[in-house]
Amino acid sequence: MKTVFVNPERCIGCKQCQIACAVEHSQSKALYQAVFEEPIPRPRVLVAPGLYLDTSFPNKCRHCDPAPCMTVCPTGAISRDMSMGIVLVDEQKCIACAMCAMVCPFDVITFYTMWTKLAAIKCDHCIERQSRGEIPACVEACKTGALVFGDINELVKSARTKLAQSLSVAVIEMDSETARIPAHVEAWRSMGEAVSTIGVEE
Amino acid sequence: MANKKDLSIQRSVDPATQYMLRIAEEQNIETAWDRLEAQQPQCGYGELGLCCRHCNMGPCRIDPFDETGPQKGVCGATADTMVARGLLRAIAAGAAAHSDHGRDIAHTFLLTAEGKSGGYEIKDETKLMALAKEYDIKTNKRSKEEIALDLAHAIHNEFGNQTGPIRFTRRAPEKRVALWEELGIDPRGVDREIVECMHRTHIGVDHDYVHIILHGLRTSISDGWGGSMIATELSDVLFGTPQPIKSMANLGVLSKDMVNIVAHGHEPTLSEMIVAASQDPELVKLSKEKGAEGINVVGMCCTGNEILMRHGIPIAGNFLQQELAIITGAVEAVIVDVQCIMPALPDLASCYHTEIISTSPKAKFPGATHIEFNEEGALDIAKQIVQKAVENYPDRDPDRVNIPNEKTEALVGFSVEAIVDALGGTLDPLLDAIKSGAIRGIAGVVGCNNPKVRHDYGHLKLVEELIKNNVLVLNTGCNAIACAKAGLMLPEAAEKAGEGLKGVCKALGVPPVLHMGSCVDISRILVAAAAIANALGVDISDLPVAGAAPEWMSEKAVSIGTYVVSSGIYTVLGTVPQVLGSPNVTELLTAGAEGVIGATFAVEPDPEKAAALMIQRIDEKRKGLGI
Numbered sequence: 001m002k003t004v005f006v007n008p009e010r011c012i013g014c015k016q017c018q019i020a021c022a023v024e025h026s027q028s029k030a031l032y033q034a035v036f037e038e039p040i041p042r043p044r045v046l047v048a049p050g051l052y053l054d055t056s057f058p059n060k061c062r063h064c065d066p067a068p069c070m071t072v073c074p075t076g077a078i079s080r081d082m083s084m085g086i087v088l089v090d091e092q093k094c095i096a097c098a099m100c101a102m103v104c105p106f107d108v109i110t111f112y113t114m115w116t117k118l119a120a121i122k123c124d125h126c127i128e129r130q131s132r133g134e135i136p137a138c139v140e141a142c143k144t145g146a147l148v149f150g151d152i153n154e155l156v157k158s159a160r161t162k163l164a165q166s167l168s169v170a171v172i173e174m175d176s177e178t179a180r181i182p183a184h185v186e187a188w189r190s191m192g193e194a195v196s197t198i199g200v201e202e
Numbered sequence: 203m204a205n206k207k208d209l210s211i212q213r214s215v216d217p218a219t220q221y222m223l224r225i226a227e228e229q230n231i232e233t234a235w236d237r238l239e240a241q242q243p244q245c246g247y248g249e250l251g252l253c254c255r256h257c258n259m260g261p262c263r264i265d266p267f268d269e270t271g272p273q274k275g276v277c278g279a280t281a282d283t284m285v286a287r288g289l290l291r292a293i294a295a296g297a298a299a300h301s302d303h304g305r306d307i308a309h310t311f312l313l314t315a316e317g318k319s320g321g322y323e324i325k326d327e328t329k330l331m332a333l334a335k336e337y338d339i340k341t342n343k344r345s346k347e348e349i350a351l352d353l354a355h356a357i358h359n360e361f362g363n364q365t366g367p368i369r370f371t372r373r374a375p376e377k378r379v380a381l382w383e384e385l386g387i388d389p390r391g392v393d394r395e396i397v398e399c400m401h402r403t404h405i406g407v408d409h410d411y412v413h414i415i416l417h418g419l420r421t422s423i424s425d426g427w428g429g430s431m432i433a434t435e436l437s438d439v440l441f442g443t444p445q446p447i448k449s450m451a452n453l454g455v456l457s458k459d460m461v462n463i464v465a466h467g468h469e470p471t472l473s474e475m476i477v478a479a480s481q482d483p484e485l486v487k488l489s490k491e492k493g494a495e496g497i498n499v500v501g502m503c504c505t506g507n508e509i510l511m512r513h514g515i516p517i518a519g520n521f522l523q524q525e526l527a528i529i530t531g532a533v534e535a536v537i538v539d540v541q542c543i544m545p546a547l548p549d550l551a552s553c554y555h556t557e558i559i560s561t562s563p564k565a566k567f568p569g570a571t572h573i574e575f576n577e578e579g580a581l582d583i584a585k586q587i588v589q590k591a592v593e594n595y596p597d598r599d600p601d602r603v604n605i606p607n608e609k610t611e612a613l614v615g616f617s618v619e620a621i622v623d624a625l626g627g628t629l630d631p632l633l634d635a636i637k638s639g640a641i642r643g644i645a646g647v648v649g650c651n652n653p654k655v656r657h658d659y660g661h662l663k664l665v666e667e668l669i670k671n672n673v674l675v676l677n678t679g680c681n682a683i684a685c686a687k688a689g690l691m692l693p694e695a696a697e698k699a700g701e702g703l704k705g706v707c708k709a710l711g712v713p714p715v716l717h718m719g720s721c722v723d724i725s726r727i728l729v730a731a732a733a734i735a736n737a738l739g740v741d742i743s744d745l746p747v748a749g750a751a752p753e754w755m756s757e758k759a760v761s762i763g764t765y766v767v768s769s770g771i772y773t774v775l776g777t778v779p780q781v782l783g784s785p786n787v788t789e790l791l792t793a794g795a796e797g798v799i800g801a802t803f804a805v806e807p808d809p810e811k812a813a814a815l816m817i818q819r820i821d822e823k824r825k826g827l828g829i
Contacts, residue, residue: 015247020246
């Protein structure tokens with residue numbers, strides 16, 4: 001199974017994945033035109049801040065199987081593309097009841113007005129790009145390796161450390177030898193923790 | 203191999219550049235094009251101007267796609283404020299670069315007037331007297347040194363002028379000056395406006411995008427009609443006003459058998475002395491002892507334009523060819539001062555025998571040899587630098603020398619004075635040709651190279667379209683070098699022009715594309731536009747003229763574009779400025795400005811469409827003038 005694997009310790013919060021995602025889901029597929037489009041294209045990967053300053057996590061649909069959202073959708077708007085295992089939303093069938101959002105373990109389903117009606121919007125795993133043999137736009141945009149694309153087992157194997165499975169707290173506690181990030185980035189992040197905790201009352 | 207060839211063709215239209223890119227690929231040498239590829243995709247926030255790093259509550263970004271995302275910076279700055287502030291800082295940096303160049307020339311001029319400079323002299327007394335008159339300096343029964351000293355002090359004061367006006371701004375038509383005054387954008391001094399840009403864009407100062415941009419116009423005017431014009435005028439006094447001269451352009455000007463020295467950067471104070479030092483008999487003799495057939499100085503970028511215009515020193519190429527010159531393996535030294543010099547050069551040079559010699563007290567490059575230049579010991583220092591290059595000749599590896607064959611003849615050196623001379627001492631023949639329609643209009647085409655655009659394609663396609671439609675092209679900088687390489691600066695290039703322009707060129711024996719100099723010499727285009735407007739009794743914004751920067755990349759180009767528009771000239775940009783994140787700022791620059799300043803920007807990456815926009819503008823203006 002191919003997936004977008006997230007290495008949160010490498011995310012610097014630049015949000016380039018968000019921009020690339022929105023552009024990929026625009027009509028023009030070009031930034032300078034996309035910002036003027038109606039409806040405005042929306043990002044489906046969202047970088048959420050971690051516990052401390054300078055920690056963040058690019059969050060997106062994990063394309064679960066079985067997918068809770070698909071199970072609860074009353075109109076059959078959510079389906080799975082069997083060839084690639086991608087969970088897709090049919091905006092026309094969506095009645096914006098938000099059941100999918102309630103059961104989503106990752107809170108990655110948002111609602112936007114598309115043309116005339118409100119609809120659930122989420123990551124489609126760049127199905128169009130993948131069918132052309134390209135990697136998802138968010139992964140292509142990521143300059144730090146926070147987002148990587150490939151076979152899940154291979155990715156997990158190569159990233160099998162405590163770090164890769166934990167979020168901001170663990171990132172701060174990692175010693176620099178196992179963190180595999182440059183010392184100056186480490187120092188920067190520890191400053192982020194200091195700035196956001198010093199002087200704060202319990 | 204087929205693929206490699208394709209890549210080089212995609213990257214440039216210039217055969218010499220394509221050849222060198224293939225060599226670079228064979229030798230696994232990285233160039234700016236490869237680095238651009240490594241940067242892809244570039245940051246959308248930055249491209250849209252929606253990122254602000256002006257204070258440490260940030261960096262802040264505004265989400266262009268999701269109104270539930272941040273729509274204001276921490277301080278509350280909106281997209282309009284952020285984009286306008288970013289633009290103002292770019293204008294400040296560009297104006298600072300040009301004007302500091304002007305200051306350096308003014309400094310050399312002052313030292314020369316004081317008799318303290320080592321090797322400089324006043325070469326154009328006519329211009330000295332004209333400038334003295336413009337500055338109300340007494341010339342009667344005074345020596346040229348006395349006059350020069352007064353002029354030098356007067357011009358120095360323009361930088362610190364607090365109240366304005368800057369004298370050269372009064373070369374603009376009265377209507378234009380009155381408009382600047384009415385809008386409150388008549389600059390008060392060169393340095394003051396730049397400092398105020400930095401103040402206004404500090405956290406918590408100026409937040410109204412219209413107000414911010416109006417100051418941008420004021421700052422840019424202090425560049426075009428101030429710092430840049432000072433650089434041009436005093437360079438002419440010190441080194442001579444350019445007159446038509448033939449030379450050669452492209453990498454083929456590098457010599458297989460001579461010591462090759464590339465003078466790269468911007469200020470003629472250095473390159474003039476390098477040219478002089480390279481003719482020193484002792485050094486020429488030394489070069490022969492080292493096995494070379496002599497010393498071959500060639501230019502690169504705008505300092506190359508300066509010595510090309512005044513001495514006919516061949517020019518090796520424009521901005522994107524600086525790395526390629528080193529990859530020829532035939533360059534003993536690249537001598538640099540300031541602006542547009544890639545910090546990539548020393549690393550690249552370490553793959554060859556080439557020495558990168560930095561000279562400016564303002565600019566050092568890790569990995570380069572620094573031999574600091576000053577005016578007092580100018581010629582001696584220049585000789586020391588040239589000697590270092592000569593002594594490097596034996597380290598050249600002849601097996602690694604790959605000089606492309608391409609070099610093209612060009613007739614250059616068209617200062618305003620030279621154009622008036624070519625016209626027989628008056629502008630009238632030009633005005634008549636414009637009125638009759640033989641010349642449909644005039645375009646100023648300028649600016650850089652940018653690897654986002656196929657090298658030289660934007661420049662050449664646009665210029666060819668313009669001349670084909672009887673638009674006379676005045677150009678400077680990297681556009682001029684592109685046109686020189688492509689043979690558009692030969693009188694025979696008139697064959698590529700429309701019938702009307704062809705006739706005029708043939709009658710005068712000039713090319714349809716006139717090389718007016720370096721990027722500070724865009725001030726010459728302003729002077730020409732003002733002279734034409736004054737002769738017709740109209741404002742510059744009434745003239746059938748247009749500007750373009752098809753491959754621009756530098757902050758200097760942002761300032762240039764802004765002062766050209768502020769002067770009333772419609773300007774088409776070939777690459778997208780970092781402003782589209784604010785629809786309001788975009789609208790102001792591309793439409794609203796028309797009602798304020800009588801001109802706008804347009805963005806059009808396709809050079810054929812850009813030419814069509816310019817011609818449409820020219821035709822509208824012709825109609826307005828009733829011609």
